[in-house]
Amino acid sequence: MIYERKINYYETDAMQIVHHSNYIRFMEESRTDALERIGLPYNEMERQGVLIPVLGVNCQYKHPARYGDTVLVNVGVKEYSGVKIIMEYTITNKATGEILVTGETKHCFTDTNLKPISLKKSRPDMHEKMIELMNTK
Numbered sequence: 001m002i003y004e005r006k007i008n009y010y011e012t013d014a015m016q017i018v019h020h021s022n023y024i025r026f027m028e029e030s031r032t033d034a035l036e037r038i039g040l041p042y043n044e045m046e047r048q049g050v051l052i053p054v055l056g057v058n059c060q061y062k063h064p065a066r067y068g069d070t071v072l073v074n075v076g077v078k079e080y081s082g083v084k085i086i087m088e089y090t091i092t093n094k095a096t097g098e099i100l101v102t103g104e105t106k107h108c109f110t111d112t113n114l115k116p117i118s119l120k121k122s123r124p125d126m127h128e129k130m131i132e133l134m135n136t137k
Helices: 021-037 042-047 124-134
Strands: 002-006 054-061 070-080 084-093 099-108
Touching (some): 070 124
Antiparallel strands (some): 054 099, 070 084
């Protein structure tokens, strides 16, 4: 699934290069956008008592994005077990097609007390949507 984003000035450093921490934000934006597109807006999941905390982030920086660039974040599901999910990302420059960053985020599903849950068992409706996301390219 593709998420498109224009780089803002405030996301850059003195050289007008995107600060490395912002790529993790772009990953989060694309992940929440993907969930919304499949009918699982994050705020609705939270309202229903399902949280998706981040367990880990991995990024490989290959080339910089600069102020004014438009980037495309290709987000997909690498692994999904019902309890945990690993999302993968490739961020490219829209104009050149150059790969800027690759990465992944690891998450689990919990209740509001941060106790791990299985969507397959406790929320089969959400589980089916996650399967849908996993099969979306």
